[in-house]
Amino acid sequence: MRIGRLPVDARSPQRARRVFATLPARYDLIGSVLSFGQDPRWRRTMVRMALQDEPAVVADIATGTAAVAIELASRGEVRVIGLDQSPAMLAVGRRRVQASGHADDIRLLLGQAERLPFADASVDALTFTYLLRYVDDPAATLRELARVVRPGGRIASLEFHVPPRLGWRLAWRVYTRVGLPVIGGLLGGAGWWRVGAFLGPNIEDHYARHPLAQQLEAWRAAGIEDLEVRVMSLGGGVVIGGRRRG
Numbered sequence: 001m002r003i004g005r006l007p008v009d010a011r012s013p014q015r016a017r018r019v020f021a022t023l024p025a026r027y028d029l030i031g032s033v034l035s036f037g038q039d040p041r042w043r044r045t046m047v048r049m050a051l052q053d054e055p056a057v058v059a060d061i062a063t064g065t066a067a068v069a070i071e072l073a074s075r076g077e078v079r080v081i082g083l084d085q086s087p088a089m090l091a092v093g094r095r096r097v098q099a100s101g102h103a104d105d106i107r108l109l110l111g112q113a114e115r116l117p118f119a120d121a122s123v124d125a126l127t128f129t130y131l132l133r134y135v136d137d138p139a140a141t142l143r144e145l146a147r148v149v150r151p152g153g154r155i156a157s158l159e160f161h162v163p164p165r166l167g168w169r170l171a172w173r174v175y176t177r178v179g180l181p182v183i184g185g186l187l188g189g190a191g192w193w194r195v196g197a198f199l200g201p202n203i204e205d206h207y208a209r210h211p212l213a214q215q216l217e218a219w220r221a222a223g224i225e226d227l228e229v230r231v232m233s234l235g236g237g238v239v240i241g242g243r244r245r246g
């Protein structure tokens with residue numbers, strides 16, 4: 001059997017849709033295994049940051065299979081609007097929302113982060129997870145995300161990161177180049193082999209184009225202040241939180 005590769009650069013709606021079109025319903029289980037079980041902990045940290053001021057309405061952008069949306073809804077009296085551009089991911093998300101018992105609190109929408117179908121300052125807080133590697137212009141997308149949050153509202157994100165210390169970085173490279181495709185393929189077949197092989201190079205490519213310090217400047221330029229940055233799990237993940245200026 002021949003298994004094709006995904007392009008390292010996935011910065012367009014079409015390429016990102018291709019990455020996520022074939023992923024099976026086991027996305028969350030496999031995603032957790034691929035992050036060495038760290039991803040649920042990163043998400044909880046991000047959700048805590050977003051809910052600090054007890055918002056009534058939270059937008060979760062690139063909501064995928066709605067894991068963050070469900071975590072938000074289960075933590076407080078909050079209405080969540082989850083948005084994603086992938087019909088395949090949202091279809092799994094809808095089933096998970098029904099099963100979670102939070103169907104009255106969560107609405108899922110098809111849409112793009114670069115052009116949110118929301119009015120200015122219309123939500124109290126916003127989260128986004130694993131999004132900026134898939135957009136062409138992260139700074140412009142950050143401005144669009146900040147636009148819809150009311151002044152003073154919280155914005156929090158989660159993204160993979162490249163371990164800064166040399167020893168861990170080398171181990172991370174071996175894991176992402178060998179372990180991820182093999183484990184992904186064993187658990188989820190060819191689609192997950194491709195995603196496993198794509199992730200490491202894609203993450204490194206993203207930080208080569210947009211180093212973390214430059215990204216934080218883009219957050220500030222988008223009008224988000226009081227930034228809190230938590231590099232977690234030896235540098236494998238980074239959670240960033242801030243507050244819309246005003």
Ligand SMILES: C[S@@+](CC[C@H](N)C(=O)[O-])C[C@H]1O[C@@H](n2cnc3c(N)ncnc32)[C@H](O)[C@@H]1O
Nearest residue numbers: 016062063064084085086089112113129130134
């Ligand atoms: C790795 S998944 C993460 C899903 C979810 N946030 C989670 O943590 O499980 C990335 C998601 O981003 C979505 N995505 C990528 N580019 C997007 C864009 N420009 N606008 C909206 N969603 C996008 C994909 O469809 C995919 O569901």
